[in-house]
Amino acid sequence: MTSPLYAQVKEHILEHIRSGAWTPGTRVPSENELVESFSISRMTANRALRELTADGFLSRVPGVGTFVKEPPARSSLLELRNIAEEIAARGHKHAAYIDRRETIEAPQALADEFELRQASKLFHLVMVHTENGVPVQLEDRYVNPFVAPKFNDQDFADITPTAYLVAAVPVDELEHTVEAIMPTVEQRELLDIGEHEPCLALHRRSWSKGHVVTVATLIYPASRYALYSRYKTSPSGTLSQ
Amino acid sequence: MTSPLYAQVKEHILEHIRSGAWTPGTRVPSENELVESFSISRMTANRALRELTADGFLSRVPGVGTFVKEPPARSSLLELRNIAEEIAARGHKHAAYIDRRETIEAPQALADEFELRQASKLFHLVMVHTENGVPVQLEDRYVNPFVAPKFNDQDFADITPTAYLVAAVPVDELEHTVEAIMPTVEQRELLDIGEHEPCLALHRRSWSKGHVVTVATLIYPASRYALYSRYKTSPSGTLSQ
DNA sequence: AAGTGGTCTAGACCACCAG
DNA sequence: TGGTGGTCTAGACCACTTT
Numbered sequence: 001m002t003s004p005l006y007a008q009v010k011e012h013i014l015e016h017i018r019s020g021a022w023t024p025g026t027r028v029p030s031e032n033e034l035v036e037s038f039s040i041s042r043m044t045a046n047r048a049l050r051e052l053t054a055d056g057f058l059s060r061v062p063g064v065g066t067f068v069k070e071p072p073a074r075s076s077l078l079e080l081r082n083i084a085e086e087i088a089a090r091g092h093k094h095a096a097y098i099d100r101r102e103t104i105e106a107p108q109a110l111a112d113e114f115e116l117r118q119a120s121k122l123f124h125l126v127m128v129h130t131e132n133g134v135p136v137q138l139e140d141r142y143v144n145p146f147v148a149p150k151f152n153d154q155d156f157a158d159i160t161p162t163a164y165l166v167a168a169v170p171v172d173e174l175e176h177t178v179e180a181i182m183p184t185v186e187q188r189e190l191l192d193i194g195e196h197e198p199c200l201a202l203h204r205r206s207w208s209k210g211h212v213v214t215v216a217t218l219i220y221p222a223s224r225y226a227l228y229s230r231y232k233t234s235p236s237g238t239l240s241q
Numbered sequence: 242m243t244s245p246l247y248a249q250v251k252e253h254i255l256e257h258i259r260s261g262a263w264t265p266g267t268r269v270p271s272e273n274e275l276v277e278s279f280s281i282s283r284m285t286a287n288r289a290l291r292e293l294t295a296d297g298f299l300s301r302v303p304g305v306g307t308f309v310k311e312p313p314a315r316s317s318l319l320e321l322r323n324i325a326e327e328i329a330a331r332g333h334k335h336a337a338y339i340d341r342r343e344t345i346e347a348p349q350a351l352a353d354e355f356e357l358r359q360a361s362k363l364f365h366l367v368m369v370h371t372e373n374g375v376p377v378q379l380e381d382r383y384v385n386p387f388v389a390p391k392f393n394d395q396d397f398a399d400i401t402p403t404a405y406l407v408a409a410v411p412v413d414e415l416e417h418t419v420e421a422i423m424p425t426v427e428q429r430e431l432l433d434i435g436e437h438e439p440c441l442a443l444h445r446r447s448w449s450k451g452h453v454v455t456v457a458t459l460i461y462p463a464s465r466y467a468l469y470s471r472y473k474t475s476p477s478g479t480l481s482q
Numbered sequence: 483a484a485g486t487g488g489t490c491t492a493g494a495c496c497a498c499c500a501g
Numbered sequence: 502t503g504g505t506g507g508t509c510t511a512g513a514c515c516a517c518t519t520t
Contacts, residue, residue, distance in 0.1 A: 004508060030486065041510045043284070046487080054295070062487045063518035074418060175471040180421035180439040180463035198421040198439030198463075222421035222439075230416040232296045245489060271505065282491045287506080303506045304499035 005040050009048035012038075017057060017068055018091040024070040028058060074228035082163045087131045095133070098156065099190060100126040103145075113205065114144055114212045121145055123152050125161060128190050135191045136224050141216040147208060165206070165214055173207040178227065183219065191221050198222045246281050250289035253279075258298065258309055265311045269299060323404045328372045336374070339397065340431060341367040344386075354446065355385055355453045362386055364393050366402060369431050376432045377465050382457040388449060406447070406455055414448040419468065424460065432462050439463045 003011075016022040029037065034045035049066055052058045060066045071090035087094040106114065106122045114122070123143040128135050141161055143151045147169055154164055165171075181201045183191065191199070202218040220227075244252075257263040270278065275286035290307055293299045301307045328335040347355065347363045355363070364384040369376050382402055384392045388410055395405055406412075422442045424432065432440070443459040461468075 177469050179467040180441040200421040226418050226420040228418050232414050
């Protein structure tokens with residue numbers, strides 16, 4: 001039941017990065033040093049370092065060495081990723097608190113967004129997510145109680161709302177809108193930012209079997225977060241125009 | 242001047258996928274078959290298939306084989322879209338003018354973004370795109386002259402820089418970063434917006450055959466533009482792992 | 483000259499799946 | 502039982518950078 005050797009080496013290096021022992025710029029052991037200390041072959045050491053490099057944790061310079069990379073504070077765009085895991089992947093500490101939690105009667109505009117023909121009740125949750133104690137995301141979320149009836153029973157201490165919903169409801173379809181905004185006074189206070197700092201607002205709707213599951217607005221202070229994506233072009237080749 | 246063997250094998254497989262010869266679900270040659278047909282060792286064949294799997298093009302099932310994967314659902318937010326066609330699709334009139342055009346010696350930070358080991362020359366272009374006469378996008382672009390040597394011969398009257406590059410250079414990989422910014426005075430004047438209006442900054446890099454083609458920053462006034470995407474989640478439960 | 487990463491080989495053992 | 506992928510080894514040659 002032991003994991004592969006190259007995975008153990010990767011984990012060993014990630015531990016040192018996560019713990020802060022190896023900060024960005026630090027030189028990590030060379031392939032030959034790993035061969036000695038782990039009693040493995042060079043190909044195995046090479047695979048561990050090569051994969052960590054592909055994943056963006058390390059950078060390598062032929063003839064010089066392998067170094068810890070600066071972890072960018074950015075979130076993957078368009079995937080349903082868990083901010084807690086994203087922060088953990090950077091070796092930082094995630095925490096969150098609930099600012100507001102209620103069940104409301106949906107006003108017309110919200111009922112439209114949920115594609116509900118008649119007004120109904122919705123769960124409403126406002127949370128602040130912090131990275132090493134600094135607020136990085138304000139989550140303002142409405143949830144359809146017919147699709148996720150147990151959403152309001154969660155305390156979200158160990159699991160984020162996104163993670164809960166992904167696990168509880170299969171998502172068929174996603175809609176994202178990204179815009180730059182000047183936050184309101186309330187938003188500014190919750191995020192603890194200055195008066196003229198713009199924010200990124202990511203508006204997300206998700207569907208499951210034709211029903212809107214949740215409508216969420218995720219607000220990121222511009223100085224603390226950017227949205228990121230990188231991918232290989234699909235070989236079918238059709239880059240639109 | 243020859244590329245590594247594992248890269249040649251990857252390219253060989255991608256060609257078949259791109260051409261449509263191998264459709265999703267098709268079984269690709271096994272490691273042993275590649276060993277024979279390419280006269281390589283199994284480790285080299287393994288690396289090619291493993292990396293294509295990590296990049297999302299193939300899926301592997303131990304004891305069974307390796308198969309072409311369904312292309313992932315991508316959002317238009319992440320595609321290379323041509324702002325001229327986007328505006329035309331809304332029935333509006335697109336126009337653009339060149340604010341600046343030059344060839345510069347790349348400073349270190351830019352050389353790093355282009356993954357150039359030593360400083361070199363770069364094309365630099367600043368354009369303003371308007372929709373019905375209103376500025377909607379400020380395009381600030383650097384281009385690698387080794388990859389697109391004729392970029393500077395274009396006048397971009399009938400074709401946007403994005404459209405030219407897509408046609409001239411096959412794009413393998415894309416990176417996007419989105420952030421909210423407060424524009425500089427110069428940017429504000431070019432976009433003709435008020436003093437406290439935030440903007441969306443879309444930072445894009447594209448690669449072709451391992452070389453960075455272009456680094457572009459596209460700035461959109463918050464009041465005039467939002468980025469949007471909607472897509473179906475690809476049928477999950479595929480043979481991941 | 484010594485050390486680094488980049489690649490490659492020709493074997494090997496294993497767990498798994500199919501006929 | 503034979504083919505598949507998953508992993509690993511102990512060598513090797515190369516281009517490169519640092520000392």
